[in-house]
Amino acid sequence: MKLAWEDPIGGVGLVLLLVGEYMGLFATPNEQMMGDVVRILYVHVPAAWVSLLAFSAAFIGAAGYLFSGRKVFDSVLEASAEVGVVLGVLLMITGALFARPTWGVYWTWDARLTSTAIMVLTFFGVLVLRSLVEDPDRRATWSAVVSIFAAINVPITYYSVDWWRSIHQMQSSAETISKPIHNVLMLNALALVLVTAWLVVKRWRLARLHALAEEPEPLSDMGEEVA
Secondary structure, three states, X not given: OOOOOHHXXXXXXXXXXXXXXXHHHHHOOOEOOOEHHHHHHHHHHHHHHHHHHHHHHHHHHHHHHHHHOOHHHHHHHHHHHHHHHHHHHHHHHHHHHHHHHHXXXXXXXXXXXXXXXXXXXXXXXXXXXXXXOOOHHHHHHXXXXXXXXXXXXXXXXXXXXXXXXXXXXXXXXXXOOOHHHHHHHHHHHHHHHHHHHHHHHHHHHHHHHHHHHHOOOOHHHHHHHHO
């Protein structure tokens, strides 16, 4: 069976993810204040970054379809939104697991948490909308419009900790966290980017096949069959 071009990317990503998560669990030191709880961040932080990338790709697909009318962009929207929602759910679950021992609660109406929840739920709504609309053109148009509105929360979520004082910590950088923790975070982020790209392309291929199957047969062929 011939490998598609994205398969080596996914393979490398999976290997790096296994290495990165092993290092995060067993090879990196405890954080001075959080102790072992910091190990949740090796999943949580990359999931946060890459989910924003996936939702940004959905926005590009939505804008591309509205401007060009090409179904290939609609397939990009569908694939990116679906993978993004999965990452968003992973982000929120790991965030809750991190919040309980550090903040004392699983959930609070913090600006970052609230904007993240709205972002994930609105893109989930895009997927629900797509499942309810049968006409391909209406489905593509309506989901593109809703996706553009949903994508408004992408920059809001990213900058929320800078715009509003909240319980959520500020953006981290190489200067604010120790080098071992930073390096493993970067490794896991790179790995998840590669795995996500692989999943999005695979899902895009399925979406393209489904879109092609929905296209009506050419009139000339139908006329020949009747004749």
